Amino acid sequence: MSDIAVMTDSNCGLMPEEGRRYGICILPMPVLIDGNTYYEGVDITSEMFYEKQKAGALITSSQPSPGDVMGMWDRLLKEHDEVVYIPMSSGLSQSCASSMSFAREEKYKDRVFVVDNHRISVTLTHAVLDALNLAKQGKSGAKIKEILEQEAMDSTIYIAVDTLEYLKRGGRVTAAGAAIGTALNIKPVLTIQGDKLDAFAKVRGMKSAFRTMCKALHKDIETRFSHLYEKGLLQLGIANTWMDTEAIERWKQALTLEFPGMELTHIPLTLSIGCHTGPGALGIGTVRKHVL
Structure with missing residues (x-):
């Protein structure tokens, strides 16, 4: 049985610190506020965000940089055989498609499995917890990806x-x-x-x-x-x-x-x-x- 790390982004609603309690690796999503980049759950809280929003700040959502995504993969692969990464739905962000492209690089082939699970928020959290449970059952990264994508519309x-x-x-x-x-x-x-x-x-x-x-x-x-x-x-x-x-x-x-x-x-x-x-x-x- 391979040792699998399960990774997602903060679009699931859990912050990096909360993810550690579950054994999930969470990539903080960037948000642009008046031209400055903040990372969800790292240097901006929900309270700070909505205070700035109500005050009229110019706010746009963004996606993680390639370096942030692959940097976390590299760190995880030093300690795990495989990484299952479940980002926000491909229909809501380009992050999923970009990550799938990165995962085709030779160093990540057959080691990083990007799941297009069509989820966000609480439904994404459940997909991530499902991935943890499937890994505990001995499923491989490839099999976990297959199962979660088959069940994406559930x-x-x-x-x-x-x-x-x-x-x-x-x-x-x-x-x-x-x-x-x-x-x-x-x-x-x-x-x-x-x-x-x-x-x-x-x-x-x-x-x-x-x-x-x-x-x-x-x-x-x-x-x-x-x-x-x-x-x-x-x-x-x-x-x-x-x-x-x-x-x-x-x-x-x-x-x-x-x-x-x-x-x-x-x-x-x-x-x-x-x-x-x-x-x-x-x-x-x-x-x-x-x-x-």
């Missing part, structure tokens, strides 16, 4: 955006549309199904947005994922950008009541999503889990 995410301000700043909503939407208390609901972030619905108020997301999630569980649900192989997830503790606890309680008996994981939404949604966004979803 997840669904819905995200309610509390403010239109940051979609307007990013050019995804016009200034006029944002003004009208704000006046009407419109909350866009987005969805991530595999490799893309798409519009799903527009509703009035976060409570209506939550009901809309729950209805969609019920439908997914009853149709696409019924075979997994019946076998006890589905896990609930909830994630959020910056909001107070009491608010997220209320949403967690509401989700637990809506889906009784399902295990719930809470992980913050990554800054890569927060760049576009701003604070107060709420995501819910479900994902396949592996049972040892």
Whole structure:
């Protein structure tokens, strides 16, 4: 059995220090703020990020440099036989495609396995934990990649955006549309199904947005994922950008009541999503889990 290191990036919602507790190597994602580069969980916290965002800073997401990616591979390969790297979905960033290209270099061939798992946030975290469990079962890096890519579509995410301000700043909503939407208390609901972030619905108020997301999630569980649900192989997830503790606890309680008996994981939404949604966004979803 080969010794396998499991690696991901901070788009999973876990920071490098948290990753060490799980035995996961986490590459911090860069974010550009007023022309300066910060690394998620290293030299900028969520609180600092959203304070700068609300103050009007110019913020854009970025991807890790080739040196950062391959530098971590090199360090891991000094202590491990293989590396399984699960970055954010290829449909949401070029980082996955770039890493696959790097992994074809001779020094990494058959030693580094880049997984296009089409995941982000809590669903990506579960894929990474699955990789750890599969490695413990004695699966090779190549086999882990094969399994995770086969199961890539066994997840669904819905995200309610509390403010239109940051979609307007990013050019995804016009200034006029944002003004009208704000006046009407419109909350866009987005969805991530595999490799893309798409519009799903527009509703009035976060409570209506939550009901809309729950209805969609019920439908997914009853149709696409019924075979997994019946076998006890589905896990609930909830994630959020910056909001107070009491608010997220209320949403967690509401989700637990809506889906009784399902295990719930809470992980913050990554800054890569927060760049576009701003604070107060709420995501819910479900994902396949592996049972040892």
